[in-house]
C-alpha cells in the first residue's frame with residue numbers, strides 16, 4: 669500500500685475528526701497484583717463475554733475539533749497519512765503546553781495525544797508510519813521521551829505500541845472516575861541521545877543530526 673505521510677496545520681482537525689477512532693473491545697488486560705504488588709504486576713488478557721464498541725470521541729464530546737477550545741495547541745504537531753489522496757490516518761502530538769499534566773511541565777517529553785487509522789485501512793502499517801513520524805517530530809524538538817496513554821480495554825493499541833518500541837511506564841488503576849473498570853496504561857518510547865555535533869573543521873566523518 670502506498671502511504672503518504674505529511675505534517676499539516678491544526679486547521680485540518682475538523683477533517684481529521686471525521687475518521688472514527690472507535691474500536692471493538694473483544695478482550696481486556698486484567699491487571700493482577702501479586703502480593704498487593706510487592707511480588708510484581710501482571711497483565712493477563714481475557715476475552716470479554718460480549719464485545720462492545722469504545723469511542724473516545726464520544727466522551728464529553730471531546731473529539732479533535734474541540735481540542736482548540738480546551739488547550740493552547742500552538743506547539744502541537746498534526747501528522748496525517750493519505751492513501752491515493754484519501755485521508756487514512758492521523759496522529760496529534762502534544763508538546764510544551766501549560767496545563768497538560770501528561771507533559772509534566774518538561775520540554776524533553778512529548779505525548780501522542782491521539783492516533784487513529786480509518787477502520788478500512790487498519791492493519792496495513794499506517795499506524796507504524798505515523799509513530800515513526802511522531803518520534804522524528806519529537807526528536808527534532810530535543811525530546812528524550814515520547815509517551816502515549818491508553819487503557820487496559822484497548823488491547824490492540826497496547827500490542828501496537830509494544831511492537832513499535834514502547835514499554836510500559838506507568839499503570840494507574842484509579843485514573844478514571846467515570847470509568848472505574850478501566851486502567852490507565854502509559855507507554856513510553858525512549859528517543860536515542862543525539863550524537864554530538866562535530867565542531868567546525870573537525871576531521872570527524874560522523875553525520876550531525
Ligand SMILES: CC(C)(COP(=O)(O)OP(=O)(O)OC[C@H]1O[C@@H](n2cnc3c(N)ncnc32)[C@H](O)[C@@H]1OP(=O)(O)O)[C@@H](O)C(=O)NCCC(=O)NCCS
Nearest residue numbers: 689783784785790791792793794795796818824827828831
Ligand atoms: C491502533 C492503531 C492506530 C494502529 O494502526 P494500524 O495502522 O492499524 O497498525 P499497523 O498496521 O501499523 O500495525 C499493526 C500492528 O499493531 C498491532 N495491532 C493493530 N491492530 C490490532 C488488532 N486489531 N489486533 C491485534 N493487534 C493489532 C499488532 O501488533 C500489529 O502487528 P502485526 O501486523 O504484526 O500483527 C489503529 O488500529 C487504530 O486506529 N485503532 C483505533 C483507534 C485507537 O485505538 N487509537 C489508539 C488510542 S490509544
